[in-house]
Amino acid sequence: MTETGDLKLxxxxxxxxxxxxxxxxxxxxxxxxxxxxxxxxxxLHTRATAGLFDISHxxxxxxxxxQAAALLRRACxxxxxxxxxxxxxxxxxxxxxxxxxxxxxxxxxxxxRFMVVAxxxxxxxxxxxxxxxAKGFDxxxxxxxxxxxxxxxxxxxxxxxxxxxxxxxxxxxxxxxPKPGWFMSRSGYTxxxxxxxxxxxxDAAGLATSLLASGEAMWIGLAARDSLRLEAGLCLHGQDITxxxxxxxxxxxxxxxxxxREADGFVGAKALAALVAHGPRSKRVxxxxxxxxxVRAGAQLFDADGNPxxxxxxxxxxxxFEAPVAMGYVPTxxxxxxxxxxxxxxxxxxxxxxxxxxxVPHRYFKG
Amino acid sequence: xxxxxxxxxxxxxxxxxxxxxxxxxxxxxxxxDLVFVELPEVGRKVAKGDAAVVVESVKAASxxxxxxxxxxxxxxxxxAGEPALVNSGAEGDGWLWKMKLADPSQLDGLMDAKAYxxxxx
Numbered sequence: 001m002t003e004t005g006d007l008k009l010x011x012x013x014x015x016x017x018x019x020x021x022x023x024x025x026x027x028x029x030x031x032x033x034x035x036x037x038x039x040x041x042x043x044l045h046t047r048a049t050a051g052l053f054d055i056s057h058x059x060x061x062x063x064x065x066x067q068a069a070a071l072l073r074r075a076c077x078x079x080x081x082x083x084x085x086x087x088x089x090x091x092x093x094x095x096x097x098x099x100x101x102x103x104x105x106x107x108x109x110x111x112x113r114f115m116v117v118a119x120x121x122x123x124x125x126x127x128x129x130x131x132x133x134a135k136g137f138d139x140x141x142x143x144x145x146x147x148x149x150x151x152x153x154x155x156x157x158x159x160x161x162x163x164x165x166x167x168x169x170x171x172x173x174x175x176x177x178p179k180p181g182w183f184m185s186r187s188g189y190t191x192x193x194x195x196x197x198x199x200x201x202x203d204a205a206g207l208a209t210s211l212l213a214s215g216e217a218m219w220i221g222l223a224a225r226d227s228l229r230l231e232a233g234l235c236l237h238g239q240d241i242t243x244x245x246x247x248x249x250x251x252x253x254x255x256x257x258x259x260x261r262e263a264d265g266f267v268g269a270k271a272l273a274a275l276v277a278h279g280p281r282s283k284r285v286x287x288x289x290x291x292x293x294x295v296r297a298g299a300q301l302f303d304a305d306g307n308p309x310x311x312x313x314x315x316x317x318x319x320x321f322e323a324p325v326a327m328g329y330v331p332t333x334x335x336x337x338x339x340x341x342x343x344x345x346x347x348x349x350x351x352x353x354x355x356x357x358x359x360v361p362h363r364y365f366k367g
Numbered sequence: 368x369x370x371x372x373x374x375x376x377x378x379x380x381x382x383x384x385x386x387x388x389x390x391x392x393x394x395x396x397x398x399x400d401l402v403f404v405e406l407p408e409v410g411r412k413v414a415k416g417d418a419a420v421v422v423e424s425v426k427a428a429s430x431x432x433x434x435x436x437x438x439x440x441x442x443x444x445x446x447a448g449e450p451a452l453v454n455s456g457a458e459g460d461g462w463l464w465k466m467k468l469a470d471p472s473q474l475d476g477l478m479d480a481k482a483y484x485x486x487x488x
Contacts, residue, residue, distance in 0.1 A: 021396075036455075039425045040400040223426045224397065292401045294423050317402040317425045326401075346405075346421065 010056050011201045015208060019219050024223055027120035029057040033219040034345070042224035046079070046190055047360070050153030052211055057120035060146050060183060060198045061127060064113045065139035070108060072114055075133050077266045082253065083108040088173040088185055090255045092247060093129055095267030098275055100250070102126050104236060107175035107185055110202035115175060115183055118195070133267070133327040143336050146183070147204035152194035153214050157365065160195055162278060163178075163210040171367035179203075186365060189225060191232030191358055193365040200252035211296040230325055231318045232355030233286060239297055240284060240313045240327055244283040248275040248285045249329065275367050282310060283335035287326040287343070287357035289315075294324040301330060302342045302349060309334055309341050321359045370458075371434070372483035378458055379434045381474065387462050389433055390422065393487045395457040399424045400418055401450040406442040407464060413437060415473060420463050422453065434468035434477060 007030040009017065016023075021032035032054065035042060045051060063072060069080035076091040083089060087108055091099040102122040107115045118126040123143070131141045134336030151160060160167050166178060169185070172193070181200040188194040199207055210216055226236070235241045241250050253261075253276070261276060263269070289295045299312040315326030330341065337356045342349035370380045376394035380387045395401070403423040413419050417431035419439070442464045446452045453461035468474075478486065 033426075034399055038400050040447075041424075087412065227425050293405065294428070319425065 003085065005130070009020075010054055012056070012204055012208060014220065015205060016054065021219070021221065022223070023326050029058055031057060032221040033223050035219045037218065039221070039223040039227065039291060040319050042218070042220045043227050046153045046220055046224065046228055047192060047320050048153070050151060050155040050159055050194075050217040051190075051224070052208065053152065053225055054147070054208075054218045054222050054227075055151040055196070056146070056148045058148055059118045059120065059123035059126065060144040060148065061116040061118060061130065062113070062144055063116060063130070063139060064110075064142070064144040066112055067137040068114055068139045069111050071130075071137040071139040071347075072116075073265055075130055076104070076106065076193055076265065077260050077268070078226065078265075079257065079260050079315075080105065080106070080108065080114060084256070085110065086170075086174045086176050088187060089150055091175075092252075092255070093126060094247075094266070094272065095242055095243055096268055096271060097227070097250075098246040098268040098271035100237065100245055100247065101129060101243055103237050103241060103252075105185070105187060105244050108182075109175070109177055109183075121238055123130045144198070145201065146181075146198035147201055147207075148198045149204070149211070150188050150194060150196045150206060151211055151217060152188045152192045152220075153217070154188040154193060154363065156192070156194040159211060159214055159217050162214055163207070165195075165197075171253065172364035187248065189232075189234055190228040191360055191362045193233070193363055194273065217324065220235075227319060230314050230327065230364060231321050231358060231360040233327070233359065234315055235284075236328075248281050249280045251280075258276060275287055280332050282329045283332050284313075284327065284329055285322055285335050286357040286359060287312060287315070287328050287341070287352045288328065288355040288359075289324040289343065290351040292324065293345065294300050295326045295345055295350060295352060299326075299343045299345055301328060301352070302343075302344065303334065304340060310342060325359050328355070369413045370480060371430070371477035372480065373477055374486070375432050377431060377434050379477065380472070381468070381471075382485075384468050384471065385440060385465055386435070387465050388431075388466055389408070389432060389462040390453065390457055391483070392457045395454050395461070398422060398429060399426065401453050404446050404450045404463070406444075406447060406455065406464060407439050413439065413466070422450070425457050431463060433466070435466075437466035438469070439464050440467050441465040455485040461467045
């Protein structure tokens with residue numbers, strides 16, 4: 001049913017075919033959407049035990065050199081020098097208008113060595129953007145060819161240890177290079193404890209097999225990855241955040257330390273400062289449909305008097321929340337948990353209420 | 368009783384001038400776990416090709432089309448409370464609606480089980 005004509009194939013494609021994956025196109029890649037257990041069981045298994053995700057569509061970009069930190073300070077609203085070795089930080093590439101080109105995780109691997117993890121759909125744009133900024137700096141930008149696997153769930157740490165990975169001392173939002181060519185961080189996109197592990201293609205099948213060997217972790221497709229991240233209140237770039245939205249409205253200013261906001265050294269600094277000064281025009285919020293009917297991306301929102309009140313940017317069903325869940329933008333004055341609104345779906349206006357994020361509590365390992 | 372199939376993966380089982388309609392097992396496999404089914408009102412008149420039902424999976428909403436013209440005479444209330452019944456019994460307990468046929472000759476344009484199996488193979 002799905003066209004896979006010009007899509008890139010994952011290096012571990014054969015393993016996914018053998019596991020019975022159903023594939024679909026995403027960001028130019030043919031990706032496993034679901035496996036035989038189906039999205040519901042995959043989602044619940046990740047929260048109960050552990051799931052293994054092939055996220056090789058995402059891009060690892062190495063930034064190194066005497067001015068690597070200075071380049072990243074210019075490219076992101078971030079103070080790379082303030083990162084301790086192995087510390088990771090969520091950040092952005094911004095436009096001059098403070099629109100979000102991409103959201104990223106940046107890890108300091110050495111005094112002059114950083115790993116940037118970028119979204120699949122923006123990888124090419126990000127590499128061009130960063131390479132172009134790098135022209136004024138003594139720093140080298142190298143996109144890496146890696147298989148990137150995410151192991152997520154409460155059993156992730158014990159599974160990783162059984163597979164021979166040394167995770168001792170690695171806490172949430174830290175990353176290391178355990179072997180030449182490997183990158184492993186304690187992070188993820190589900191709200192659960194877990195790891196993201198980038199390895200050279202030659203090492204990938206062996207790693208996947210060893211992580212699945214105990215029988216606890218199972219392959220999880222993109223469909224459950226989306227429902228897991230939505231329950232966790234995490235943004236999907238291209239939907240919840242875009243070059244037309246900014247970190248102030250998106251409620252992501254926690255990712256930008258105060259001294260950095262005032263530093264003025266990064267692309268988008270002036271526009272961001274103006275947005276902070278004016279306060280958000282609209283705010284990203286969680287939305288809980290009151291019935292069983294999901295409310296999906298693109299649905300328009302209305303207040304009780306029928307006035308436009310924003311729109312939905314992500315929506316679906318939350319298997320762990322056991323109800324529909326959504327995220328969207330509403331005028332700041334309405335962005336209060338409990339506020340009742342209506343979402344238009346196929347001509348009907350369905351009651352939804354503003355819900356705090358996340359829908360399902362995060363369970364990160366902070367040591 | 369004879370069961371017919373459409374290009375859009377609906378089945379229609381005819382008993383006299385009343386037909387029962389659902390989605391095929393192949394269709395439910397493609398859609399994945401259903402979480403919501405929007406059923407039509409009894410008494411609604413539908414034309415062949417009209418979206419009569421919307422089935423929603425975790426990820427997306429999909430229309431189910433009326434295979435022929437007619438009037439809705441019953442809907443499967445059990446699946447409103449338990450949409451997963453459509454996954455577990457798409458061509459049985461997970462039926463969607465019953466309809467009174469307006470023009471039984473429209474059935475002639477549909478596929479039999481053998482032709483449908485060949486189409487999805």
